[in-house]
Amino acid sequence: MSAISIQSVSKRFPNGFEALKGVSAEIRSGSFTVILGPSGAGKSTLLRLMNGLETPTTGAVKIGGELVNGQKLRGIRARVAMVFQQFNLVERLSVVTNVLTGRLAHRSWVGSVFYLFRKEDMGIAQEALSRVALTDKAWSRADKLSGGQQQRVGIARALAQQPEVILADEPVASLDPVSSEEIMALLREICERDGITVVVNLHQVELARRFADRIIGMNSGKIVFDGSPEQMTPSALRTIYQREGIENDNSLDMALAYA
Ligand SMILES: Nc1ncnc2c1ncn2[C@@H]1O[C@H](COP(=O)(O)OP(=O)(O)OP(=O)(O)O)[C@@H](O)[C@H]1O
Numbered sequence: 367m368s369a370i371s372i373q374s375v376s377k378r379f380p381n382g383f384e385a386l387k388g389v390s391a392e393i394r395s396g397s398f399t400v401i402l403g404p405s406g407a408g409k410s411t412l413l414r415l416m417n418g419l420e421t422p423t424t425g426a427v428k429i430g431g432e433l434v435n436g437q438k439l440r441g442i443r444a445r446v447a448m449v450f451q452q453f454n455l456v457e458r459l460s461v462v463t464n465v466l467t468g469r470l471a472h473r474s475w476v477g478s479v480f481y482l483f484r485k486e487d488m489g490i491a492q493e494a495l496s497r498v499a500l501t502d503k504a505w506s507r508a509d510k511l512s513g514g515q516q517q518r519v520g521i522a523r524a525l526a527q528q529p530e531v532i533l534a535d536e537p538v539a540s541l542d543p544v545s546s547e548e549i550m551a552l553l554r555e556i557c558e559r560d561g562i563t564v565v566v567n568l569h570q571v572e573l574a575r576r577f578a579d580r581i582i583g584m585n586s587g588k589i590v591f592d593g594s595p596e597q598m599t600p601s602a603l604r605t606i607y608q609r610e611g612i613e614n615d616n617s618l619d620m621a622l623a624y625a
């Protein structure tokens with residue numbers, strides 16, 4: 367069974383804009399998928415549909431065969447973890463407390479409100495911190511860490527959730543090249559070692575080539591490429607990044623010359 371099943375999904379926002387136009391994809395369990403595409407292509411919208419932050423206008427999204435919808439959202443949220451471009455940490459809290467919040471999806475409403483964690487949760491959080499090599503920073507305030515370290519906390523929080531799927535929306539967009547490399551390698555390692563299905567939105571073609579099993583290219587709300595890194599030829603890249611109504615696009619040529 368697919369880890370994620372996206373079935374003829376369209377998304378029209380209340381202002382009438384159609385961000386996704388009949389998107390279908392089956393994402394294999396334990397695979398590493400990168401979604402590429404120009405700004406506004408619908409990458410974030412697609413990711414947000416996979417954890418129920420948005421609902422499709424038509425079509426369906428399933429995680430492990432189960433429909434992502436309003437009623438069972440809590441169950442889905444526990445199974446799907448998110449990693450964000452801006453890390454989304456609670457800055458004044460310690461690193462380990464931030465990681466512990468990954469356990470909240472598994473706890474009762476009352477427990478969540480009062481941040482009541484079990485002893486077992488602390489063990490899971492410490493283990494997650496050791497996976498991202500931040501054990502020594504457990505009691506530092508989150509905002510005292512560098513961007514790369516903060517993103518590793520974001521990944522530890524996702525791991526602590528013990529999810530089936532990790533969705534990362536431009537996880538390296540705010541990081542330098544070396545930290546970006548570390549974060550991608552960490553996500554790849556988690557995919558391989560823990561068998562967690564990983565889907566990452568990226569703007570870096572080179573990172574997509576190096577780390578992905580599969581690349582999905584989106585443009586204007588549609589999937590316009592779906593294949594292995596080897597299959598992503600210069601002409602496929604043109605298809606992904608082409609801009610509507612621009613015939614001889616010098617910027618596109620320049621951008622893709624070294625991609
Ligand atoms: N709540 C909303 N209401 C109306 N339009 C929206 C809403 N959210 C997103 N959009 C529009 O849908 C389109 C797709 O947005 P989305 O954020 O999915 O693109 P993206 O591929 O993630 O772009 P980027 O690479 O810049 O992050 C954009 O044109 C955006 O303006």
Ligand SMILES: [Mg+2]
Pocket residue numbers: 409410411535567
């Ligand atoms: Mg986006």
